[in-house]
Amino acid sequence: MKRLLPNLRATLPVKMAGWFVFFWLTVCVLNKVWPLPPLYPDGPATVVVSRDGEILRSFGDRQGVHRYNVTLTDVDPFYIQALLNYEDRWFYWHPGFNPVSVVRAAWQWASNGYVVSGGSTLTMQVARLIDPHARSIAGKLKQLWRALQLEWYYSKDEILTFYLNLAPFGGNIAGVEAASRRYFNTSAGHLTKNEAALLVVLPQKPSLYRPDRYPDTARAMRNKVLDRLHDSGLLGDQATAYLTQEAVELKRSDNTTLAPLLSRMLRAQYPDRHVIQTTLDGVIQQRVARLLEKVKRQLPAHSSAAVLVVDNQTANVLAYQGSVDFQDNSRFAHVDMIQAVRSPGSTLKPFIYGMAIDRGIIHTESLLSDIPTRFSDYKPQNLNERFQGAVSASDALKQSLNIPLIQVFHALTPAVFEQDLRQAGVQLQHQQANLTVGLGGTGTNLQTLAEMYRSLASEGKYSALNMVSDHQPAADPDKTLLSAESSWMMFHTLSAISAPDRVVPRVRREVAWKTGTSYGYRDFWSVGVSADYTVAVWVGRPDSSPVVGYLGATQAAPIMFDVFDQLPEDNRRVNQPVTVKRQLICWPGGRAKAVTEAASCAYQKYAYTRNGLTPPTLESHGDFVVTDSWPEALRVWQQHKGRMSQELSEPSSSDQKQPEAGIRIMSVNHGQHYYLSQIDAIPLKSNKKPSEVFWYVNHQPFSGSLLNLTHYQGEVTLTACQGAQCDKRVILVHR
Template structure:
């Protein structure tokens, strides 16, 4: 018996030891994750103002931890309120348990819980019925938690998940939701409120029991004073603070932008670069203009503002009003695909200046031109004969822009645009053709602003940022060189401003803005994008439905909005304009009249700035030294000038099409005189041109269209050289063709002479007869 008793005692000891070991193992066994990873997503502006919050999956407004450290005020307040020995007890507080047990027995009901903050964390993570058994389980889990986690971590878990009234959970969301500020800026009164709110939240409600809540808060502030944590001044100020107002709606600022931010990252807290105050200012401008534009039948507008110093988005207005469901207010006009109008012209000029042979004062022909079936026209319907590239930009002329693109190379420019990050070119270069420069391709306001902003950054395209750590795109690509960027900005700053800018505002002229307008075909889109040292502002006006409107024009409807935004945002005390990048510009001497390298005949030269890298050059093609017969005016040469009274002269001989238009406009334009016909040097030149249709002597029958009108005759010619061809019908200039020599004409019944010339003096003509009724001759516009 004694032996077995001894054994029993031993066995018991072993069992006890085993039990103790098991218990220790249990205590040390990882508690695992207490809370699912389920938080609200928050989009804020650059100063932390909330733009948008989403609810967590469980419907709670619960923000994830924002910083490593809880604010000291909150730590003091919440431990004072809930668990004074929190930092010293093992997760359960024996004093508190005894105290509450005694208290409950004495009063006969449960007035005090003995829950520590740690036990409340356990309960929040896994709510159970309030029974004594569950209380024991909670106590054990709380001990395990205390062993495994630091006090700091436990308090943070509590702070993140404690109920704060309604569906607000945790102090991070509460400080933003109730006070609109980050947690580290809270006052003692606010910290005290956060400490008392979770305490029986169903009874104390920030919406209904406001006075009880304030009494409870002030009592805690009083305790903080009594315990010497705050002084009496702080106490007095704190109890004076009112409770936060009741909110009825979650934040809903910069809606299109906030949605884009949420789509662009997985992060829970997205601190963006937006400036809520500036956003609201620009929104107000957009609303105001939109109200008056509505009378003209224009419903939609979008705007984007980029800070040029940081390449950050500061304001982003996707539509006139997100809630305007009648006019598709949800559509995001900043990202929508719209025809670019003329917005790509400066980009072509930049690339053309970088390569050469053009300088910004080089002349380009502005004459009726045909490229296959494509025949561009200017918005005015008129031609100027010859214009400089700068005039082309300032007046946004289509015909010379197409000509520049034709000579620069349409496939090259298409590649340039892709390099610049125009992300919306879904067709091939040929699919767009030359019309890409006039709005044949669809672009985003976003891309346009990004690229124009680069002009203000010495041509270097930086990724436009919406928030920190945003994915980089198109790093280190360029619009053009620093020199070319500066030349373009200078040209674009000379654009005529809208009426209200020119006269309406006294200070408007003090804000320099390089800007470009765009109007798409059919007047469906109006654009204005402007740049100064501080901002890039892009405005799009139109109808999301795609409906055209005669009121829509870059300068008329988008320009005034853009300038109003500039006036609102530009700080005139800061630098307004760009420094000239002299290191990247060289001085080049060019012919004053034509803007190409001076040739031996050019009478006058002038010095212009060109990008250092420009390498391609061309001599002035239009100044010619000729010897003429003083008597007859015929051209002479060494073989035929003997005995003649000769005269040296310099002529500016523009291509015939340009010369004709210039003469009509009253400008002097020289004509190349014919060579003396008796000269032995003049051989009958064999023409390189052939006219395939109509053939000589043919009778052309013109059929009627369904609408009874007479159709055009498509004439075809070909040339053995690469020269463009000039077309005349009965001596009247029709236009110029390149590559594909087709010319559609409308002609009266009767006899006609069609003449075609090339640039080398070659000519071909045919006679033909037309059968049909009177119609007008259509010329090139």
């Protein structure tokens, strides 16, 4: 015996090492032959959520099962404690199966001839969920092998997390988070003790214990869990008695789908994600959705609307409403009009003017020529088919005049405009850049316009929008759409435009805004930017059929301002750069008064300039005037019209320029009633010159100055527009 012990001591480590190597090789071979199947064999069930975790939309896996994947830290600790106590109290100590439980289950099966208890650990239950098997000895052995594989590859916490996300909870619901929201309208991190106890036992027989179908059975099984916890010392006598007396209370959510089109797009972009957390603000998204429910009632048949709200500081999207009503197929609800490429109308004008300022072509009060002009084979027209003659760049932008814009665009050149856009990261869709691009002869979408207008409150810096919270692209300082100076000038100019006639806003804020109407009345745009937010709105028909008589100013702009009313107050300001100088300039030459001879300074204006640069006035076709004289074509036109002295008046030299009053309808009051037995016609008057005003009756163009009421009955909408500014009144006509 004494001789044997030294030999045993010498050979035992070698034998143990040999057995370990044999075991390791055996496991490796078996893993190759029977590898662990995918944890989600039917693909992920994707949940798209807001930035604060609110479900926007849920997508089932290939079998239609919905789940909301979470981690251990997302789940209420009492639920975890109750689960381990009730299902597998030795979970953190066994190797994947509990030998005592397996022997007991085998003995009961042999003694009774049928399965009495399964003896499955949580690891074995996960094994069955990822690789279902028959209820047989072969199936049980397969389950044991899968459990060993899980323990081989994953930690205990990872396996427990798999169970939390894979366990069935009735119907097409899997995972504790999806079940918590389905039955109790709360997250798994905020369960009550009764709710937690019910969800512990529900996966045992989810079809029979469902609280929405069998509340009495569900209550009995819940109380069984509570009694087990009491016996284990996890619940006191008083708590157990109180909890077991409670009924099963379900709190169903309204299952409202928010941002469905964004969710669809993100799921296509991230097909392997279980949870996609967006940057959307759940409260703002709900407000926008409710607002468009009201807008829908006012839109003509087959029309839709889209709204995008952006946080300027972070470029995060706060609300994304791609159609007016996702449930209304008659309005092409499945078409995402935020991504749809359409003609932008006049919405590109501020960036053409801004780039021209950056190139030293104009300043804000440069003299432009709103006269009939042909640029090669292109002859633009203003929307109202009228001409104003001499007009400043800022007034031309505020009134959205087409001919002065093309005059500046011609001097800038479409090639330079397109080059600057591409360097910033903006890609318009057209075959070849030409002058028509300035008036909407190109393609873009609402998202791109929001990105561009955001730059006006961001010192001209351009950035792609963020829609996923964990995907925040680094800002590229080289991507600038406009300089800090010209972006502020555009913001300052556009914020001077009067808002549409509407109820006093909930929050007063400075909003720079621009509208656009595409050729043929197919698309109606309004994009506004405050210090903190950008709001972009599209209205129209997704099938591109026209809505004659509509305008961006009358349809999209009111929605845009209503959306602004749903947003918190701005905390920032758009500050004027120190390099923006206010200079006294002279017309017709356009240069600073200090360098202009008194005899040549017919009219004085205060202009915002970049570093004091005051370029001379442009001729209609793009050359600068040689001397401080009127552009030749403008001089001839104004002499012909007799306007050289009539329509040009010397502005005040006061440093404080008074804002121009917006257009107002003066002849009728909103909500006024008219009775045909007493009156059959009313005049149409505004506070502007009749020649400058465009009238619409029930959104159709109207050219007269007297409205015959005998042609109408009920509500009649009167709209007067001057450039981008409009005023609206609704009257009621009775027979």
